[in-house]
Amino acid sequence: MNLLHYGLAMRGIVGRELLRFLHQRERFVSALVRPLVWLFVFAAGFRAALGIAISPPYETYILYEVYITPGLIGMIQLFNGMQSSLSMVYDREMGSMRMLMVCPLPRWFLLISKLIAGTAVSILQAYAFLGIAWLYDIRAPLMGYVWILPALLLSGLMLGALGLLLSSLIRQLENFAGVMNFVIFPVFFMSTALYPLWKIKESSEWLYWLAQYNPFSQAVELIRFALYQQFNQFGFLTTAIAFVLFMSLAILGYNPSRGMMVRKGGGGE
Amino acid sequence: MIALTVDKLSFAYGSKQALDNVSFSVASGECAILLGPNGAGKSTLFSLITRLYDSREGQIALCGFNLKQHSRQALAKLGVVFQQTTLDPDLSVTQNLRYHAALHGIGSKAADIRIQDELERLNMFERRHEKVRQLNGGHKRRVEIARALLHKPSLLLLDEPTVGLDMPSREAIVSHVHDLVRHQQLAVLWATHLIDEIAADDSVILLHRGKIQAQGQLPALLANSGCDNVEHLFKHYTQGVGR
Known part of the structure; x- marks a missing residue:
């Protein structure tokens, strides 16, 4: 076992995920359609109803479409994280996840490789979305598209780790649909993806606190600030801490001695 | 032993x-x-x-x-063939086997030689570029056996x-x-x-x-x-x- 083995394995796992992504064009299209509908339909409708005051990182009045663009990138990564975990539940039921787990590498490394693979796909989707938004005249400073890369990496890892954690807790695919509803909708709507914090505070104090400490909110803020070449320290710390926490729990969940899979059984006989 | x-x-x-x-x-x-x-x-x-x-x-x-x-x-x-097919249906036979070789730390050149050896022994070499989805059940099993033997368990x-x-x-x-x-x-x-x-x-x-x-x-x-x-x-x- 050496570094070369680790490198080959990670390249294999990431390469496979990218190949699958390229082969499944409908997955790519559907990943883009969702945020584009929000951008072109929802945001266009809300533009008149919702005024956005000047607040960092914005230095002038902005259109609502501009405001929700980072939130929609977060949405892409959130859905991608959930879809990756859905595929892991499916893989585990169908057996191909077992093939991965049988290979002679530490399980934490395999999980991190899977996570990086999923994050790479989500970053491609995010840039494709930003490209279409550019054509729609929603543009950030050019360097913002470079600054955003590390932010996308961290937020993708955090949301992917959340998906991994969920997949370790769920035994059957049927249970996953319910969890998607109980995770995606609350996480997305109780965040700054669609409305700024001050706007949320105007309507509900408790919702404001939930949104403030929702790791998804902070991932979105990290992306928002990065897009305008600014570093959001609180967003970075919250996202990084949430990533470490979710990933640690996911590794524990997949531990052959202690994980949920042991207690719930592998199915079969 | x-x-x-x-x-x-x-x-x-x-x-x-x-x-x-x-x-x-x-x-x-x-x-x-x-x-x-x-x-x-x-x-x-x-x-x-x-x-x-x-x-x-x-x-x-x-x-x-x-x-x-x-x-x-x-x-x-250890080489394993599970009861349910564990190949990726959207990838070709070779892509599936290369993925497995990478997980076992086998480099691309060595992997290609072993893939050829194993597929030839199972009369599957000519189907190496086909997507797994296009194979019948028996051929999928042969590919899975080839995969299980790729790292010489x-x-x-x-x-x-x-x-x-x-x-x-x-x-x-x-x-x-x-x-x-x-x-x-x-x-x-x-x-x-x-x-x-x-x-x-x-x-x-x-x-x-x-x-x-x-x-x-x-x-x-x-x-x-x-x-x-x-x-x-x-x-x-x-x-x-x-x-």
């Missing part, structure tokens, strides 16, 4: 005992048939040998490496690999695996409930309700039980027929 040692292995899902004090071994050049009806504990045993999860009681060793303490060295010796685990296949495909797989045992000294643990897949020189481990009911060379088991064929032997231990 002993390729697989299972020693006093027990496992329970909550209060349900799935395996109870199971002990056996498989040597190089031996094909051991794990025979048992549905619910006998075969899949649980395979999950423990592949370290999907750990047992709290008993030990498993592969080629002398304890599975808990030296899991990576132990798993490097010492022990091959087969979890009911012929279920759902037509007779020619089943016969081809049974024949190929027995050839590997004879000519490459591979150790094989083959879980099945299809008793016609057992060859005369195979050893048999008969598992029922989580316990080993009988184990040994087939002729000796038949002689000791007074049964005249495998089907009778199977019923003898699982349904009490002849007792």
